[in-house]
Amino acid sequence: MRALARAIDGLELPAVEKISESQEQDPFQVLIATLLSARTQDATTLAASTRLFRVARTPRAMAKLTVRRIQGLIYPVSFYRHKARHVKATCGILVERFRGRVPTTMEELLVLPGVGRKTANLVLIVAFKSQRNxxxxxxxxxxxxxxxxxxxxxxxxxxxxxxxxxxxxxxxxxxxxxxxxxxxxxxxxxxxxxxxxxxxxxxxxxxxxxxxxxxxxxx
Ligand code: SF4
Missing domain, CATH: 1.10.1670.10 (Helix-hairpin-Helix base-excision DNA repair enzymes (C-terminal))
Incomplete structure (x- = not known):
């Protein structure tokens, strides 16, 4: 790991880390970018996330978008129709159940549509600075x-x-x-x-x- 730390120094960060840095570790944006990133090239994830966040930066605002609108904004990420439904449903749950905030435990994150252990762990590490995941x-x-x-x-x-x-x-x-x-x-x-x-x-x-x-x- 020490050898890798030296070797990656200066290389371009993966998309989710890059979004996290530019958005001051906003957990919501880390969550959505991670949802979009599955089986998608980093550059595509980054561009799609940027378009989406330009239109809606909070769960409340994003929950108001139609699935079709989200699809148009995130295309061409892979499975964009599927992911658009997950994004909308996730935002609805964040608003209704978590008062518009991203939950901070694995158990709670796993109730969100499209969120598996990979996404939950990345949100906990990147957005909440967990040392235990x-x-x-x-x-x-x-x-x-x-x-x-x-x-x-x-x-x-x-x-x-x-x-x-x-x-x-x-x-x-x-x-x-x-x-x-x-x-x-x-x-x-x-x-x-x-x-x-x-x-x-x-x-x-x-x-x-x-x-x-x-x-x-x-x-
Ligand atoms: S590139 Fe080759 S040597 Fe390096 S970690 Fe992968 S398998 Fe091992």
């Missing part, structure tokens, strides 16, 4: 298994295993470091092991073919 997405799941930190089949299994196999002080950083690394170096196919700072430590479990070295401009 690990957010596992596809990058964290893949890289943790390649590194041999865990041997798991699903992201939820990976999350639970990582609590056992990693030092607590790193929990809030695992997502940021591994997502940033997974987007550039430890990619799903053809990971760039030849250029990876973790190469001397990594057993590369499950890796069958490695990719070319990155262009100087990629870093």
């Amino acid at each position: 690990i957010c596992v997405d596809t990058h964290v799941h893949r890289i943790s298994n390649r590194l041999g930190w865990v041997r798991t089949r699903t992201p939820d299994e990976t999350e639970l295993s990582l609590y056992q196999t990693t030092a607590e002080r790193w929990w809030p950083f695992i997502n940021l470091y591994l997502v940033t690394w997974g987007q550039r170096v430890c990619r799903p196919v053809y990971p760039r092991c030849l250029e990876c700072v973790l190469s001397p430590l990594c057993p590369r479990l499950g890796v069958t073919q490695v990719g070319r070295a990155p262009n100087p401009g990629d870093r």
Whole structure:
């Protein structure tokens, strides 16, 4: 993790972290951006979130938008029809049940439509600065298994295993470091092991073919 911390220094932040920084960690915007980010490129998430927040910045304002309007604003994020319904329903629940605020516990976050453990953990870490959560997405799941930190089949299994196999002080950083690394170096196919700072430590479990070295401009 120390090697990764040095390696990602100066690299572009993932979309949710970027939105969080620009919006002073507004939990509502972190929640909505995370909902939009599933299976979507960072640049698309960022652009869609920006368009949506320009029109409605609070749960109350966003709950008043029609699903069709939300669809138009967030397109072309993947599953935009589905996500628009979740955004509207989530905003309604935030207004009616949580007085327009994003709840601060895993249990409460999981009642929101479209919010699973990944989204809830990211909101708790990024918006509420939790030190006790690990957010596992596809990058964290893949890289943790390649590194041999865990041997798991699903992201939820990976999350639970990582609590056992990693030092607590790193929990809030695992997502940021591994997502940033997974987007550039430890990619799903053809990971760039030849250029990876973790190469001397990594057993590369499950890796069958490695990719070319990155262009100087990629870093
Ligand atoms: S050495 Fe290869 S498999 Fe291991 S973390 Fe680096 S890029 Fe991923």
